[in-house]
Amino acid sequence: MRRLLAVIVTLVALTIALPVAAQQYPTRPVELIIPFATGGPTDTAFRIIQPQLAASLGQPIVLINKAGGGGAVGMDLVAKAKPDGYTLAATVRSTVTILPATQPDVTYKLADFAAVGAFAFDSGVILVKSGAPWKTLEELVDHMKKNPGKVTYGSAGLGTNSYFNMELLQQAYGVTLAHVPFGGSGPVKNAVLGGHVVVGAASLSAVLSVVRSGDILPLATSATKRLAVAPNVPTMTEKGHPDASLSTWMELYAPGKTPKPIVDRLSAALEKTMKDPAAVAAIEKAGMTVEHHDPAGTLKLVERENEVVLRLAKKLNLGKQ
């Protein structure tokens, strides 16, 4: 009898609770779509926080890799997913800013997503080989000014943060460089070490080992403030160019029309995860820096960066060939 009563009470409670289902969200596993293949830095970052995030949400997190189109395939899927909070994009910022701005085939845009939060970034870094005649960014810029169009720089590829950072740097200092795109930060590092290009732009996690060993000299980072792993390296913001500071931000997005209570619930879970020392330590070991932003804060940063990207893409005539 008592059991029956319990069932009835539960049923009644459920019926009352239904209209405010969002408060109960999540009631089933949440799918995080990673728009890249397994093994990449984005995939790694989310696999690191997966257990803590699941614990904070009280539901399992299922990571699904939907690679393709440099991230566009997975993002498109989320943009068109049901906005119920069960399908999210676990991605990097450039997939909602640079990708739609530079690729004519990408049809989604920033407004198709609701930012849940940013939690870590892999700083961009400008580097030269140790033993090169320049010890500071200013000395290098001087050299660039004396040899317009002659100094080569390697980026991780057109349409990557590294490329945008260097183009923004050229605008900021009024210099012209010769661009040699490579397929990722690793090859850029090799090219700088081998002396095949003068300057390299890459992400910090990929070059940290050779920075520590002293084989490569970082001249500036794109971080907002000096990094604990490289306290002597100035930031572009310090140099007065906060716009030329694109970093690889790990972010979580929901489909655009997701109700605010759900976004807030997710944001709270993400915030709690980033207070877990184990998760923070694991991310920092991977060469990234933990910095959490709530939905509003994330959106503000992303929108501002998007403006910079759109302006530059238009100027460089990218996206409309």
Add this chain to the structure above:
Amino acid sequence: MRGRDRAAAAVLLVFGLLALEEARKLRFGAVAKPGPGFFPVVLAAALTVVCAALLIVAWRARDGGGDVAGLAWWKIAATIVALFAYASVLERAGFVIATFGLLLFFFKVLEGQRWLPALAGSLATAFVTYVVFKVWLNVQLPAGPWSG
């Protein structure tokens, strides 16, 4: 032999010409400053030339005989259609259901096994592979409607 070589060369030649036509729409650049279209144009042009040469060789060749055993084309076609059907329902139906259907088709229709072994074999294989790949090896497979 000769007929088949001619046909193959002709098909490739047409493909080369089509590719050339399409590649010319891309920005060509210059020899010292190649654009996106440079390589495709060069490759398509080279393919066209080589296929033209192939066609000439095939035309002039004496008939080599070289008889090949005929293939049961209906079986091949049925397999390809079944595989495409599998691809189209895989994510909606989930791995186990789609795989069960595919295997049943192979065992029953293509191989003409009896119902019981065909059913049992398909079901068992679908489940076992799911367990091995998804659970043990952590390979990504669509769970289907029950993923809930």
Add this chain to the structure above:
Amino acid sequence: MDVLHGLGYGLGVTLQPANLLACFVGVFVGTLIGVLPGVGPTATMSLLLPITFTMSPTASIIMMAGIYYGAMYGGSTTSVLVNIPGEAASVVTCIDGHQMARQGRAGPALGISAIASFIAGTFSVVCIMLLAPPLTSVALRFGPPEIFGLLLLGFTMVTYLTAGSKLKAVAMALLGMLLGTIGLDPISASPRFTYGSVTLGDGLGLVPIIMGLFGISEVLLNIGAGVKQDVFETRIKGLLPSRDDWRRSSAPLARGTVLGFLLGILPGMGAIIPTFMSYALEKRLAREPDRFGKGAIEGVAGPEAANNAATGGSMIPLLTLGFAPNVAMAVLLGAFLIHGVQPGPLLIKEHPEIFWGVIASMYVGNAMLLVLNLPLIGLWVQVLRVPYGILFPLILLFCLIGVYSEHGNVWDIIVMLAFGAIGLLMKRFGFDPAPLVLAFVLGRMTEESIRQSLLMSGGSFAILLTRPIALAFIVAALLVALLPLLLPPVKRLLRTVPPDDTT
């Protein structure tokens, strides 16, 4: 710490029960995924990465490395038995390995692969130990012009060495390169032949193409030919290589090992290209090149040695410089970083237990693999006795799973099936799919490297001639191309091999 002392110390680390277990699990999983077509070491390593969070750094690196070189052992098994590469690096093994299986010599084929893998694997570990630091600085000198020169040499070497009509081979290579241009242009990132499809922006995948051309097409052909079991009805003769096999294999094995190791060090090479190079080299050196493609054991021993040696070679830049020469190494690098260990010049000083432990574990792991794989040969050969009506659905299923799981994208299955149909037609019309696949991989690299070179030099081709390594490769490529014209006897030796018809 000198080398012997270091190795002894490393063995002590490896023989700790936890590390020994990690090593075994690694090579076992590696063999398993190597046997399964499509499921590659890169994906497996990254998916198992979270498991290593709870393990010690040394044990997790040992396990990850074990998966990688273990996969190279397993990959040849599928190639030999069912003519489908279990691993992309085992494509070449299909050519002669499967022919051997058809002649009832699956045992020796598998045996020589396991032994070649063991010898090459062990050799490369010795080399890592001795040569790591000096070789790394050479590898760094390989910029875009050097890579372009190397590719040029590779192309000229391979061109002469495909079975059947040279014109057909060149046509297939051009087709492969053309297919490789689909997707975003590597330099300007503008879409080519994508027709508005975002998915096509990444280009066609290598794994679906390989699985389609070599795997699906083979199964389709067998289904159409009404193969029941007659293909493999030949009696299985012996499980281990005979004395004659040994005599034929030893030199190719040695050459494949050295070639694979040297190429493995270079960035971007991976384990695939060395196998093609080794096969080409053996065919060129062989007294009877006609035997290649018809079950020549040299064609198995060389490439199998090459892919295992390349695996070892690619560890050098990772361990000594902290850069990953290929994707699989990038994942291994990730495993290092997650445990707060920076591979690089300081690794040996800061973490001798990891550096020497991993190296010693590779000796132990290679021995484990040999012990694991030799007895399995008897078991694998029994696979040939399974009726084809049961075997082929399973093969197809493994291909489907492997290709889907790489990106979680049904599109890859479609590509694989399309190339399966194309591969079937190619086989029927006497076209060899190997040059297509090789050119598909190398074509992109070639375009990228020459365009990067020109950007580096501001549009001057002189960059290819003023850099000694690049120049040496280009001169060598010219020599290889011109030698047959200059020397009639060589030309006779390299005469067109009669086309082998549909298999």
